[in-house]
Each structure stands twice: as structure tokens, then as C-alpha cells.
Amino acid sequence: MSTKDKITYMKTLGSRIREKRKILGITQKVLGTFVGVSAVAVTQWEKDETAPKGANLFSLARALKCDPHWLLNGKDTAKAEPNAEWAGGFETWGSDSPLGDDEVEIPFYMEVELAAGDGIIDCREYQGPKLRFAKSTLKRQGVNSDHAACVKVNGNSMEPVLPNGSTVGVDTAHTDIVDGKMYAINHDGMLRVKMLYKLPGGGLRLRSYNLDEYPDERLDADQLKLVTVIGKVFWYSVLI
Incomplete structure (x- = not known):
């Protein structure tokens, strides 16, 4: 595992959400609209005060164009086939x-x-x-x-x-x-x-x-x- 990968893995769920949101150049309000939650909820996720669950987690991953497994623990889901x-x-x-x-x-x-x-x-x-x-x-x-x-x-x-x-x-x-x-x-x-x-x-x-x-x-x-x-x-x- 590279140093960069280790840093990514060690980040919290909230920091990964914030990182992907900024890379995409969208605000917390816009991200909340995509997911179907308030900007306050997104703020709480990014501060690790609460965590997205169930359908919200999948919707968040779609909005951030990433794997939900990566959001949760910093690693992409292992796939049996390419x-x-x-x-x-x-x-x-x-x-x-x-x-x-x-x-x-x-x-x-x-x-x-x-x-x-x-x-x-x-x-x-x-x-x-x-x-x-x-x-x-x-x-x-x-x-x-x-x-x-x-x-x-x-x-x-x-x-x-x-x-x-x-x-x-x-x-x-x-x-x-x-x-x-x-x-x-x-x-x-x-x-x-x-x-x-x-x-x-x-x-x-x-x-x-x-x-x-x-x-x-x-x-x-x-x-x-x-x-x-x-x-x-x-x-x-x-x-x-």
C-alpha cells in the first residue's frame, strides 16, 4: 500500500465525503439536494457527527461518483470479475x-x-x-x-x-x-x-x-x- 493509499484509508468517513465533494466542486446544499437531505445533514456527515445509512449511503455514493464501500472504510469493493x-x-x-x-x-x-x-x-x-x-x-x-x-x-x-x-x-x-x-x-x-x-x-x-x-x-x-x-x-x- 502506498503512502497516499494509507492516508486515504486512515481518513474518516466525513473527511472522505468532504474530499470528494470539493473535488466535484459542489456545495453542501447541492450535494444534499442530490441525495435528498438537508445541507445541515451533509454538514453533520462531514463532521462525523452522524453517518449516512441505507438508501442515503447509496444515493450519496452515486452523487459523489464513488463506491459506497470506499466511503465507509477508504477501500473500493473487491470484485470477482473485471x-x-x-x-x-x-x-x-x-x-x-x-x-x-x-x-x-x-x-x-x-x-x-x-x-x-x-x-x-x-x-x-x-x-x-x-x-x-x-x-x-x-x-x-x-x-x-x-x-x-x-x-x-x-x-x-x-x-x-x-x-x-x-x-x-x-x-x-x-x-x-x-x-x-x-x-x-x-x-x-x-x-x-x-x-x-x-x-x-x-x-x-x-x-x-x-x-x-x-x-x-x-x-x-x-x-x-x-x-x-x-x-x-x-x-x-x-x-x-
Whole structure:
């Protein structure tokens, strides 16, 4: 570890917030507006009188263009795979763009309407925009490209993990529910992305990350007639 790295690591959470804010050239008031808190709250964070938690921490990291893990302890989150692989895996492309040897096209449903409970339309018939994805990465995830699609997430129910405008990859071949995993579902004609949990008696619990605004939804066996599991979420990307 270099001397500079040691100094960065030894700084407090408040000093790291202040450092990044000044580098970006924004005031405490502006930063508070980005995060959704008052300038007083930002001042308290920078003085280490209080600390950002939960959604505020993620919003603060997005506003400061840094890793939340770095804000907390001065170190970036260790990643199992290079970011470049993920960023390079998905990109918008036209029908005339050549594919690489390790690339495959995945349909990207930016505006999805579920008609008559059918869920996502047949991928083979899709003529809209597509995303480019590495075959090797799909293979490691156990995903067949013939059963993969990407959809856009709207709203704030899944924040801070999936902010409004995020993109998720859905494996339509995997519809068996594993408690706590994320799924795309057709809920009475609405496309929704939720964590699912099986309940005794054949019921189902739908959970959002933003529990403060979106408490758990419990569906009994009769209500499940309105729900179709489209597929398991195997990948997601967020806009910062």
C-alpha cells in the first residue's frame, strides 16, 4: 500500500465525503439536494457527527461518483470479475453490426406491455433494440441466450439496488422460485421485478428493497392465479 493509499484509508468517513465533494466542486446544499437531505445533514456527515445509512449511503455514493464501500472504510469493493467484462458485455447495437466470436444478441425491452398474461413476447420474433452479451459469461451463469431477455426497471421500489432506469437480464428458462432471489413476474398484466419468497399453504411474498415505501405484499393461493413468473434475474446494471 502506498503512502497516499494509507492516508486515504486512515481518513474518516466525513473527511472522505468532504474530499470528494470539493473535488466535484459542489456545495453542501447541492450535494444534499442530490441525495435528498438537508445541507445541515451533509454538514453533520462531514463532521462525523452522524453517518449516512441505507438508501442515503447509496444515493450519496452515486452523487459523489464513488463506491459506497470506499466511503465507509477508504477501500473500493473487491470484485470477482473485471468491470470491463460486464461493461463490454452489454452495448446497444444495430442489426447490421457484426458480432464477435464470443458475442450473442439479447433483446432489450425498453417499454414492455404484458398482453393477455403472455409475458414477454417470443424473443425469436423480436425486431427491436438488442444488447450485446458475452457467450462465455452467459455460460458461467448457466443461461441459454435463447431464453434470455433484458428489461428496463421503472420506479423506486427496488432502490437502492435497482434505481429507476436500471436494466436487468432475465432468464426465462428458470421460473422455479428460490427464496430471496429476484424475478420478473407478470402480476395481473403488470411487469414487475421483485424478490420472491414461498409461504406456507402455497402463498407467495413479494419483497421490494425499498421497504420504507413498499412493504411486503402477501398473496394467498387464490391470488397467485394472477401471477406468472417470467424468469429469474441473472444480471443487472444501474445508471449513476
